[in-house]
Amino acid sequence: MRAVLFLCVVGIVAISGCGDKRANVANVPDAPTPAGEIYEQLRSGVFQINAGLDSIEAALGEAKKASPSTSAVKESLADIQASIDSAGDGLGEEAAEEPQKGTDLPTLDARRKKLIDLVNDSLHDLRDARGIVNSLAGESGQGPLDAIGIKIDVAMDDLKGALEALGGKEAVEG
Numbered sequence: 473m474r475a476v477l478f479l480c481v482v483g484i485v486a487i488s489g490c491g492d493k494r495a496n497v498a499n500v501p502d503a504p505t506p507a508g509e510i511y512e513q514l515r516s517g518v519f520q521i522n523a524g525l526d527s528i529e530a531a532l533g534e535a536k537k538a539s540p541s542t543s544a545v546k547e548s549l550a551d552i553q554a555s556i557d558s559a560g561d562g563l564g565e566e567a568a569e570e571p572q573k574g575t576d577l578p579t580l581d582a583r584r585k586k587l588i589d590l591v592n593d594s595l596h597d598l599r600d601a602r603g604i605v606n607s608l609a610g611e612s613g614q615g616p617l618d619a620i621g622i623k624i625d626v627a628m629d630d631l632k633g634a635l636e637a638l639g640g641k642e643a644v645e646g
Contacts, residue, residue, distance in 0.1 A: 507577040513639050514571035514584055520634035521567040521591065527627035528560040528594070531601075534620045545616055548604050552620060555601035559594040559627070566590055588640035591631050595642065598628050 504512070535553045540546035566587060571580065605621035635642055 507575070507580055510577065510580040510584055511571055511573055511575070513637060514580060514587070517584070517587055517634050517638035518567050518570060520630060520637050521563060521587065524591075524594070524627055524630035524634055525560055525564055525567060527623065527630045528556060528598070531598075531620060531623035531627050532556045532560070534623045535617075538617055538620060541616055545608060548608055549617065552601045552604050552617065555597045555604070556624065556627075559597035559601070563590045563594050584638055584640075588635060588638050591635050591638070591640065592643040595628060595631050595635075596645065598624050598631070599645070602628070 532553065535549060535556055538549055540549050566583075571583065602621055602624045605617045605624065608617055632642060
């Protein structure tokens with residue numbers, strides 16, 4: 473009985489070890505190339521930028537539907553709208569073009585750096601708009617344009633995510 477069991481185990485081991493080893497090698501993904509890594513960063517970054525652009529559009533829409541209660545708020549609202557609009561200008565054009573697989577490393581890296589600069593410029597504009605919203609709130613912390621400020625915060629978070637995806641850092645002002 474032991475001999476039969478032994479032969480069965482040996483047979484199973486022999487059969488499982490006789491498979492085509494090439495099939496296992498074919499399933500191993502290629503190691504990413506530097507160009508492939510930057511391509512993936514660009515893809516992810518462009519996706520995040522587009523989410524940020526949607527949030528910028530939502531913030532601009534909120535600003536356009538706001539009803540100013542005073543002439544000072546009306547002036548501030550115009551400045552907020554201009555800053556939000558500026559935040560999406562160059563970024564929208566650049567993010568509309570998806571990165572192309574197979575593009576050479578220097579071209580991919582140049583585009584990645586350009587997007588990082590554009591995202592930082594947009595964040596600067598959004599911080600300006602948020603600063604105006606905050607200045608209207610005064611000491612109470614509640615202002616007439618808080619809903620716009622919340623939408624601006626979402627857009628800034630989305631763009632910070634894009635920076636991270638692109639391998640960039642937020643430009644520090646000051």
